[in-house]
Structure formats: structure tokens, C-alpha cells
Amino acid sequence: MRTQDLEPEMEELLLRLVPDLPAQWQGATEQEIEQLTKFAGRPLPRFYRWFLLRMGRSMGAISYATLDFSAPKLLSCYAARFTTPDSRFLMIAHESDEMVPLHIFYDFEHPVRDDARVVLMDAGRQELYNHFETLREMIAWGRFLQLRVKVQPNRCRGIFSDTSGDVREQLDLVLDSLGFTTPIPTGPYCGIYEGDRASLVTSSSIDDPPRIQPFQLGGKDVGYLRRVLGEIAAETSLEVEIKEWNG
Template sequence: MPAQGLELEMEELLLRSVPGLAEQWKGSTPDEIAQIERLAGRPLPPFYNWFLTRMGQSMGPLAYPSLDFSAQRVLACYAEKLVVPHPRFLLIAHESDEMMPLHVFYDLDAPARSDARVTKRHARGGELHDQFETLREMLAWGAFLSFRLGKMPQQCEGIFASDEPDVLSRLDPLMSSFGFTKPIPTGPFCGLYERSDAAMICNSTLREKPAGIQTFTLGGENAGTLRKLLGEIATTSSLKVEVDEWTPALE
């Protein structure tokens, strides 16, 4: 099935960022997808449909160490009564770490951009730990961190702060003016930016309204490039910039 719209942008991002992905990812069968949709009790988010057709059997290099997103594992969890069908929450990944067994669920009552909110909780319920507004953002953020920023010679981490909420609405035009593009559309809680010599990811805790703080990880060829960019953000906007850590550490 050819990718369309937002899924085409996501597919292009992943295929150029993750070496070997095209040869290693493997999709679910139509029957498995239909079974999951019956468990959800409603149409699946369009992005999840795309995800299952591309990676529902194997995520290849994108696989998480202890999270199993495969359709087979999801269906097995329901068949074994580890989780029971719920009109709001749909299990999408099983956590194998017994020390912190928080599984990944869709909150289907919180749709966003042809997708839905990703949250974690225990199999039988309990406190919600919201992660990302969409599965698309969760996967793209992780791929960027591992396969773009993680491969760059110099990185730094810190926060952007503002007296006004929605930091990304102020950051987006700045990054565009500095030559960065956004490979996929994101909401106010997650941002991805890239240009030939640098890349950056931002995120903040999900809440009712965007907060005035975004954590960031920035990577590039050298510390000078990163310092120049952060200096330009600080001097050409009202955003406050705080760097907490350099990797590798600066002398």
C-alpha cells in the first residue's frame, strides 16, 4: 500500500535516517490489522494503520529494547487476558521489563493529526503516564535521537524557557530563518528540526495547554556551530536558553 500525506513524509524521514530499515521492516497481515481494529471497537487511527502495514511484524533497526510493538504480541496480550478490551485504551506495545511493567497504549479519545495520544500504564489500569501527542511523534523523535543526533560529533542538552506558553510557536519561525526544516508536522509538545550540518529535537510534558518550557537535544559537527545557533536563538527572540550538558564534554 503506497504511503500518502503525513505517512509519506514519515516514511521518507525514516528511510533516509535509519540505515537498513527498508530491508528489515516487515508489516502485519490484513487479518491481524482487522483483529486489532475489532479489539479497538472503532476505526484505527490512519497512522497506526500505516505503521502496522510497514512495521507490524518487525520494526527492524527501529525496535525498542524492551517494547514489543508487533501485532502478534498485541493480539497475544488480549488472547491471554493480560489486558481486556477497553473503549478508550488500545494496547499497542508490550513492556517486557518486569521492574517497570508500564505498557504502551493509545488513548483513542485523544485523536491528533490522523493519529492519537500515546500513554503508558499497567496492564489492568491505574495511573496514566502520557508520552506523546501521537505515535508518529514518538517514533520520529526516537529515530532522530538514535540515528541523527546520536551519530553527530557534538551534542548538547538543555531547555528553552519563555514567560509565555507554547515555546515551539516562537521557535518554529526562528529555526526556519536559520535554514532548518521540519521533516514532519508536530504539535506544541514536540519539535524536530534539521539542516545539513545540525539537527534538534524538543519535547515537553503533555498537559492541557503548552507550557513555557521545552527540553532540547541539539547535535552538529562541532561545538562552535551549536553555540552560534543557540546564541542566535537567545539574541533574536525572547526565549531563554540554558545548556545543561555537552557530549562529549567541552574542555
């Protein structure tokens, strides 16, 4: 199978966000991937294999400021026994910020959508904080927020809530009617919505019921943003609480 066929939706999304990304990213070698697979003690999730093949040495313009996802860095951490192999957890990113020394690990006890849960832990695995349902969602949500939502001249942030149901299920229906698409598959704790005139992201803790979703919405026309929020309030049982407007 060709690399692009492993995660076609993710590739399409990232190339819309950064069209020249193929000239920047650099994949890991098969030997490096094999070594990481041995530390995992199991086949790697399909998404992670795609990630390593595409950007296992360099993420190019979508790199994180203090997180190093590169295979060489991860292998050096295991070689130096900075962290040790574990049948449940695999280190997938090293955090260099000493003020927040929590690294990124996969939690293989929670596989989902050809991926797995992402958690924050210290190197000794004494502290664990659930982060995202999947690495796919973590990367797509973060890069979409930075490169689609926050670059817009008009933005707002707030909270969608519904005491009786699933926020994402209701959002999907009304935003689909407004022409928004969901570029990658996500679960109930993360939403990525792309429209011609606006972009929206939501996310909530996977430790809580998915009935409260903080959101950020951005676009060029503040009137259209207000219309989107008005449609959500009118056509669903969601409560829309605005925290801040920018622009």
C-alpha cells in the first residue's frame, strides 16, 4: 500500500493547510520504524505508521515548538534509558520545556480508529494525564486551529453545552446544513469543521462526558460568524456561551 493511501484524509487536510509541506517533511527509515515497533511490542497503529513514514524525522512547517516527534530522538531516549519499554505505553514525543516536563505517550489499552489514545506523562510514568483520543486528532486539531482559525481577522471562543446529550452529534447536523465539512474522522471529544467562509474547532477532556465542548470559530465576516452561532442556537438544544470576540 502506498503511504498516501494509509491516511488520505489527513494528507489532504495537511496539504491544504501547508501546500509545500511535501518539500519540508522527512520520513523515518524502515529500520527506525522497526526499532520503534520492537519497543512497542506490537504492530504500530496505522496512523502512527503513516506519520513515521511521512514525517518521522521532520514535520516541517507543522512542527511543534518544544515537542520532538522524530524517530531518532525517541530511539535515543530509549537507548539512554530516559524511558523504558512498556507493553502499554510507547513514547512518541519528547518535551523539551523543563517547566512542563510531560512527554507524549501512546496508551495502547485504548485503541480507536486505527490509532490510540494520547496521554501526557513524565519519563518515569509516575503522572498520567489523558490528552486526546487519538494522535490523528491531536495533530489535526492543533494545526487546523493555528493555520485556519487563529489566522482569521474575526474570531470568537466560547462553550457549547447540552445537559441531555452529545454536543458533537448536534453540531454535525446543523453545520452540515451550512456547508461545513469534517476533513478527518474524529470522536465525540474533538470536532474540526471546515467551511468556505468560516472554520470551527471544538475539544473537551476525554475524562468528562462529551456534553460540554469549548470551541473557537474564525472567519473574515463577523456577521457570518454570528449567523453560524445563531443557527446552532436556534436549530439545536445546545446552549451557546460566548467568552470572547477578537477582531
